[in-house]
Amino acid sequence: MGSLVQVLTNGILLGSMYGIAAIGLSLIFGTMRIIFIAQGTMIVLFAYLVYWSFQKAGIDPYLSLLTVVPLAFVLGLGLFYLLFRKAAALEDRNVSLLLAVGLMYLIDNLILKAWSATPRGLNISYSSAMIVVWGLRVSWLRLALLGLALASAFVVYAFLKKTRVGTAVRAASEDMEATTIQGINSVWVSAISFAIGIALAGVAGVGMATVYSFDYQFGFVFAIKALVALALGGIGNVFGALAGGLLLGIIENLAAYYVGIAWIEIASYGVFMLVLIFLPQGLFGRRALVKKV
Amino acid sequence: MGGIERIESADVRLVAGTKGLNKRKLIWAGLGVLAVVFFGTLPFYYDVHNGQYGVFFFNVFVYAIVAQGWNLIGGYTGQISLGQNAFFGIGAYTMALLWFNDVTKTGYYFDPVLMIASAVAPAIVAVLVGLPLLSRLRGDYFAFGTLGMGMIVTVLFINGGYFTGGAEGRMLVSKMPPDVVFNLRTHYWVAFLVAVLVTLVVYFLTSSRVGLALKAIREDEVAAASHGVNVLKYKVIAFAVGASTAGVAGSIYGYYLLQVTPSNVLTQNWLFYPILMVVLGGTGTILGPWVGAFLIYLLSWYGDQYFTGYSPILSGVVIILVMLFLPSGIMGLGQKVPDWGKRVRGSG
Secondary structure (H helix, E strand, O other): OHHHHHHHHHHHHHHHHHHHHHHHHHHHHHHHOOOOOOHHHHHHHHHHHHHHHHHHHOOOOOOOHHHHHHHHHHHHHHHHHHHHHHHHHEOOHHHHHHHHHHHHHHHHHHHHHHHOOOOEOOOOOOOOOEEEEOOEEEEHHHHHHHHHHHHHHHHHHHHHHHOHHHHHHHHHHHOHHHHHHOOOOHHHHHHHHHHHHHHHHHHHHHHHHHHOOEOOOHHHHHHHHHHHHHHHHOOOOHHHHHHHHHHHHHHHHHHHHHOOHHHHHHHHHHHHHHHHHHOOOOOOOOHHHOOOO | OHHHHHHHHHHHHHHHOOOOHHHHHHHHHHHHHHHHHHHHHHHHHOOOOOOHHHHHHHHHHHHHHHHHHHHHHHHHOOOOOOOHHHHHHHHHHHHHHHHHOOOOOOOOOOOHHHHHHHHHHHHHHHHHHHHHHHHHOOOHHHHHHHHHHHHHHHHHHHOOOOOOOHHHOEEOHHHOOOOOOOOHHHHHHHHHHHHHHHHHHHHHHHOOHHHHHHHHHHHOHHHHHHOOOOHHHHHHHHHHHHHHHHHHHHHHHHHHHOEEOHHHHOOOHHHHHHHHHHHHHOOOOOOHHHHHHHHHHHHHHHHHHHOOOOHHHHHHHHHHHHHHHOOOOOHHHHOOOOOOOOOEOOOO
């Protein structure tokens, strides 16, 4: 029993990474319907930046949130205006999908050139610090991941609910055309959601740098995991996406514990397929956003 | 089937708008025959085995086959399948495992039975996966589902243990019949023949009633369904045919590599490059995949030669540039009525 609780706890803590990535994807997909397959690659890129600033300048990973997240936001704005502005307006999904693929190839291989293929991972003074609660061993860094995820979810939620731009973003994810008719600048709304999506990749990058061992190829799989989390939780709901991530973490850890590490992927993608087929609106998503035949 | 006739008449109106189409069609057909004759007889006056262009064109043909298959489901039907690498891999593995375990007892090199099997197996998988996915999902969700399928297939082959050979895959060199000499000429011809065949199949399929149904589904699924088009049936047909072409390409590539492993037949390249080729050439056009396959492979070929090690970076840049400046493809440039180019968001 104790080990089951331990497995569940680990699942929740590691799943919070998927949660952060899924919230970002949800914003990007929700407003522009772009399958942003490069999200994982962006996370890996920011993880390398965090790693690098720790190795070169000794900056604490959590302190580098202050630089990485604004940097990611600006980078997101730049990427949107440079690449995705026109593509987001096209009905043809292939263009935006391939733009994201191109970005993924480009950044993956730039990372390979800059930092070589050796997997990297941070070793900070408090890497192995543990807290023991009722016999549960929880690493501080993993607990911090959950904190990061919850904080990001609350910030994004508050942004969507309390600000005018946030309201516009919500409106755009309901119906982009009607939003434009209401006099809302749809390009700016898309740009903001895209930039926040990339900023969340920055947050996830900090998390990844502290807990995972990562290399240049890690991004693609991570992006698909985020997509799985998004499908699980449902599109159009910040806390749904987060919950989807936590759930995916639990599923993966349960599969690793009971079936074997080699079958983690089968479990997560199997659940992905089942959810897509039988529950396309996800567990917490709004039914209206899913176009059924 | 009254609905299809309605759509047909709409299509005829659209076609009648472009004058001199028959003449243009004849010119294209003539050029096509010339190209087929040229590439079909190339091995007689060019040593494709030792000359480097043999390998080059062999790869172009294999990519053209996969791209043509994706064109059917993604281009003509408008359902973005992100599982082509899975079908490519299933085809390659079907051939490899049947050959490796001597299931057919024939022991031929380029066994037609194995190649047909490697076309049938992905089609079966496509129907099994496609029926639940396509009956409930469309658009982006179908893309997600096929992506998930591709990942599952990849992991299954890696974890297949003795059956699939795991991460090392299956070495097929020892299975070569002793009297057969490895000559790229055979590969060249088989790949070329299949590529032409697949192009013809896609051409006749898309210019028949099936094609009208597929295009109707792409333009407006609800309207197509309300006009009596069996949407699910035609989508599954397109998905399955697209899958089996990828499978045949996989088996041909397997015969070329003589070693089928997850890392060489199930990679992202077999997923994203064919899509890029179709989009660069022109989505939903019969020559688009050929143009795209030739250009993209040309770029990666010379990229590998002159920018060794930087080729993947180059292809990333090329993908981005193509999508920024040529989103409706090369074949879309000359056409006066590019029926996919003007589909702006909100009209569908």
